[in-house]
Amino acid sequence: MLAGLTLALAASPALAHHPFGMPEGGQLSLTQGLISGIGHPLLGPDHLLFLVAVALVGWAQPRRWMLMLLAVGLLGSGIAQVVPLAESLTPWAEAAVSLTLVLEGLVILEKLPVISLLPAIALHGYLLGGTIVGAEPTPLLGYGLGLLLSQGAVLLTAVSIxxxxxxxxxxxxxxxxxxxxxxxxxxxxxxxxIP
Incomplete structure (x- = not known):
């Protein structure tokens, strides 16, 4: 666990991108879209740490809570397809995603209500979905399915344990x-x- 945290600290949160150096949205095939959707939340340490910490939040939560988190995250990804993020706001949005870890820590400490995590996971979904804005429908469907599979698997595991x-x-x-x-x-x- 300590090694994982050390790697997470050493990584830059802005490194969340398509796995394997894949091309951006419009040039993806269905398979590349699927692989990118699966890998994207797992390659960004801030996204992955947010999903993993759900295990610490979920002690007193019913299992259906995980489905609500997953649905809100995917809704955020869908909104990104309709209302893309202006490029000038990207650093601020990435910083806000990092600050969702602070928010999650405060929820774990019971300083904030669990419901506070819903807009946070929507933001994660929004940024994850924004990376494939402009893609053709086929890779977009693959990417959405990949996001569903990877986020669902991590959230289900976190809630289960x-x-x-x-x-x-x-x-x-x-x-x-x-x-x-x-x-x-x-x-x-x-x-x-602060570069």
Missing amino acids: SRGLQSWIGEHNRQLLAAVWIGIGSAFAWSIL
Whole structure:
């Protein structure tokens, strides 16, 4: 776990891009769109850490909560197809995604309600969906399916193991991990906004 956190801290949050150096949206095939959709949330450390920390939030949440998170994230991706992000706002949006880790840490510490995560995951979905704006319908469908599969798998795993984590790491370590998430999110946002 420490090695994973170290790698996450060393990575730049802006490195979330198409896996394997794939071309941008309009030049993707169906298969490339699918692979890109699966890999994109897993390659961006801020996106992945947000999804993983759902395990720390989900201790007291019903399983249907995961479906709501997944639906809101995919809705954000859909909105990105209709209302694309202006390029001048990209650094600010990436910093906001990093700050969602801070928000998640505060939810874990019960300083904010769990419902606060809905706009946060919508933002993640929006930025993930925005990377393929302008693609033809076929790769767009593949990308959407890939996003659904990868985010769904990580969220389902996180929610499934959350109750087991409760007894394994205990409340004190959960609070320490929340502080780590707050620190990582702050560091990522700082590295984006202050070059």
